[in-house]
Amino acid sequence: xxxxxxxxxxxxxxxxxxxxxxxxxxxxxxxxxxxxxxxxxxxxxxxxxxxxxxxxxxxxxxxxxxxxxxxxxxxxxxxxxxxxxxxxxxxxxxxxxxxxxxxxxxxxxxxxxxxxxxxxxxxxxxxxxxxxxxxxxxxxxxxxxxxxxxxxxxxxxxxxxxxxxxxxxxxxxxxxxxxxxxxxxxxxxxxxxxxxxxxxxxxxxxxxxxxxxxxxxxxxxxxxxxxxxxxxxxxxxxxxxxxxxxxxxxxxxxxxxxxxxxxxxxxxxxxxxxxxxxx
Numbered sequence: 695x696x697x698x699x700x701x702x703x704x705x706x707x708x709x710x711x712x713x714x715x716x717x718x719x720x721x722x723x724x725x726x727x728x729x730x731x732x733x734x735x736x737x738x739x740x741x742x743x744x745x746x747x748x749x750x751x752x753x754x755x756x757x758x759x760x761x762x763x764x765x766x767x768x769x770x771x772x773x774x775x776x777x778x779x780x781x782x783x784x785x786x787x788x789x790x791x792x793x794x795x796x797x798x799x800x801x802x803x804x805x806x807x808x809x810x811x812x813x814x815x816x817x818x819x820x821x822x823x824x825x826x827x828x829x830x831x832x833x834x835x836x837x838x839x840x841x842x843x844x845x846x847x848x849x850x851x852x853x854x855x856x857x858x859x860x861x862x863x864x865x866x867x868x869x870x871x872x873x874x875x876x877x878x879x880x881x882x883x884x885x886x887x888x889x890x891x892x893x894x895x896x897x898x899x900x901x902x903x904x905x906x907x908x909x910x911x912x913x914x915x916x917x918x919x920x921x922x923x924x925x926x927x928x929x930x931x932x933x934x935x936x937x938x939x940x941x942x943x944x945x946x947x948x949x950x951x952x953x954x955x956x957x958x959x960x961x962x963x964x965x966x967x968x969x970x971x972x973x
Contacts, residue, residue, distance in 0.1 A: 712808070715806065715807050715808075716811045716814050716815050716818075719812065723789055723819045724822065726792070734826060738831065740777075741774070741777040741780075741831035744831075745831045749770050749835065749839045749841070767845070767927070768927055770835055772920065775896075776891075777827065777831065778824055778853075778858055779857040779858070779887065780887050781823055782821075782860075782861025782862055783862070783865040783887050784865070784884070785820030786861070788883065789815075789819045790873075791872065791880060791883060803963065813955065817862055820862060846927075849923075849926050853919050853922065855941075856916075856937065857916060859915070859948055860915040860940075863948045863950065864887060866948075867954050867955070869955055873962055874958050890916065893907050894911065894920060899921070900912065915943040916940075918939045918940035919936070921936055922936040922937060
């Protein structure tokens with residue numbers, strides 16, 4: 695009986711320590727982020743400017759385009775959801791890059807911090823960065839154009855989750871590449887996501903793509919998410935099958951991203967390069 699109680703107490707204590715380490719990592723990055731107003735502004739700047747450009751284009755085309763008359767916020771909603779994916783990926787990558795710039799990776803990985811806890815901290819910071827960046831753009835979309843992305847209702851939560859999870863997968867894979875090849879590969883953090891933009895169907899249906907590219911598109915979660923978004927806006931219908939397909943693919947890509955990152959960390963430890971990361 696005493697052994698059972700001790701074991702239970704040990705498990706609870708271990709979980710509490712793990713949570714404490716994750717919270718410490720998150721506090722470190724949240725402090726760096728929230729105490730620097732230029733960082734906060736820069737996160738909201740790009741999605742806001744992009745949203746404004748597409749909103750004005752929508753206003754220009756709406757009088758002559760029945761499609762935009764039926765779904766006046768189509769382009770605005772698309773660009774905001776695309777930025778969820780972009781900011782989700784960038785949130786993971788930049789959190790990792792900041793650790794490399796501060797030469798803190800060696801300190802972290804010789805501490806009791808586990809790899810799973812480090813990844814959890816990255817994902818939480820990604821959510822925070824995404825909410826700040828996309829949240830600012832959503833506010834200005836309502837303020838300037840009286841468009842609220844929340845008019846999609848509960849499907850918005852599903853779209854947000856599907857895109858954010860895929861962003862995490864790409865962010866972890868990019869972090870693995872940077873860890874393997876050094877900060878010379880930092881540009882991947884900004885460029886990687888745009889490789890899939892043409893086949894994600896952000897602004898147009900997947901059906902307009904050639905058959906080969908359609909197959910590629912449907913192997914990626916964003917294609918299912920944006921097809922679902924169009925169905926909600928144009929048909930007022932939420933296709934659960936599209937959401938399930940996106941979530942299953944998210945699980946696959948997230949597992950691949952975690953595996954790549956874990957393999958890179960293991961390789962860096964074996965080669966003794968955690969303390970010598972640079973260009």
